[in-house]
Amino acid sequence: MLGLSVDYHTVIEPILKEKCYQCHGEDKVKGGLRLDSPDSIMSGGDGGEVLVPGAPIDSLLYLMTTYPEDDPDYMPQKGEGLSQAEQALLKDWIEVGAYFGEGFKHEAKPSVGKKYSDTGSKGTYKIVGEAVLIVTKLQEIGVLVDTVNHDAKRFELAYTYAEFSAGSFDFSEAVQLGSELVKLSLARTDVANDDLKKLKQLSSIEYLDLSRTRVGDEGVTHLAELPKLSYLNLRDTNVSDGSIEQLARMTNLEQLYLWGSQFTRSGVLALQERLPETAIVFDTNIGLGNQRGRP
Ligand code: HEC
Structure with a gap:
């Protein structure tokens, strides 16, 4: 790490x-x-x-x-x-903020989430009680653990380097973080549609990255039980126009990445109509909605 x-x-x-x-x-x-x-x-x-x-x-x-x-x-x-x-x-x-070193300052304050390293930096955040144990267990199975914006009570987990195979994903350690778990990345993993059923145990997550996985429309049906989701990345997945109805119900979504999915352009437009407040990113630079960076 x-x-x-x-x-x-x-x-x-x-x-x-x-x-x-x-x-x-x-x-x-x-x-x-x-x-x-x-x-x-x-x-x-x-x-x-x-x-x-x-x-x-x-x-x-x-x-x-x-x-x-x-x-x-x-x-x-x-x-x-x-x-x-x-x-x-x-x-x-x-x-951690893309610092260029002395003499260069970013104009806006970056949103920084620091990594826990194996070298004892954990103390910095005063993670208390059981969380310490859970974090250690998660790290043992190869999950990257991070905090969101320095907040020791808001955790971010990335399973990208953990060795789970399709159908065998196990979130029993993650579940123990309870409502402190807000961000989850399963990007570039073997995660299968069926594995996403288990996500309903993690109903506090606000951010979910499924990019570059085999997840398809069937998987998306399992996301309905994540009421707080505001960011969903489905880039380079098999998700298609068949998910319009499911996604249209997720009215809390602020950002949705469909770039490289099986969605058609007309499908994206139809979805955008149903989710007018959501920034849908479908192409390199083309956000169709009120995309970030637009004045
Ligand atoms: C052999 C040439 C070549 C190399 C080497 C190369 N690029 Fe590029 N890059 C391009 C070309 C050509 C474009 C413009 C593509 C286009 O406009 O469709 C581009 C565009 C980009 C863009 C998008 C810029 C924009 O505003 O649209 C990024 C980001 C980028 N490159 C990053 C990288 C990074 C990081 C590396 C090194 C790891 C890299 N490139 C190495 C040729 C190269």
Whole structure:
């Protein structure tokens, strides 16, 4: 597990230099994007911002390196891609605030969620009572545990590196966090439609990432029992227009990612009509609703 801080100059910059500068640097500026200085990274490319401190899932700089290599948006477009370890470093760096070091300040205050490391940083958050035990158990089975915005009573779990196979997902440890569990990522796991039945035990979650899984319309039917859900990521899943009715009932949704799913454009438009307040992201830069970043 990674430590608390990933340094930009010694860790991130060399990765970008080796794998990105050739097309996003001094010589070439593909997509209107330069990645060779903090200022240019933060000013983004033709499509707008590429890095949102604290939110890797909203940061193309990271996301595009995690797509399947045959995805037309996969980065780097040529040459060797980022290893899983490099992806994890980039993600971690963004998650804890994308600090560029002394001398650079982000304009807006990033929303920071610090990782628990194995090196004793747990004490910082004064997790009390049983939570300490539960966190330890979760870490033992490979679940990444995080807190949301420094709040030791709001937990975030990522199962991406835990070794569960389709049909065998077990949330019995997570359930013990009770209403303190607010964010759950099952992205890039083997999770099957049936496994999602078990999510009803986690009715406090507000954020659910199912991106790059095999989840389809049948799985979506099980999400109805998550009344607090405000963020749902179904990017690169098998979810299709068949889920319109189910999703349309989730009126608390603020953000819904359908990019790379089986949804058709007309399906997305129909859903948007039913969920006028929800920002639905269906294409690289095209949010159809009151998407973030729109004035
Ligand atoms: C061989 C050239 C090449 C390399 C290497 C490369 N890119 Fe790109 N990148 C492109 C091209 C071309 C585009 C524009 C694609 C388009 O507009 O459809 C682009 C666009 C992007 C964008 C979207 C910019 C915007 O605002 O729309 C991001 C983010 C990005 N690249 C990140 C990266 C990262 C991170 C790396 C290194 C891991 C990388 N790229 C390496 C060619 C490259």
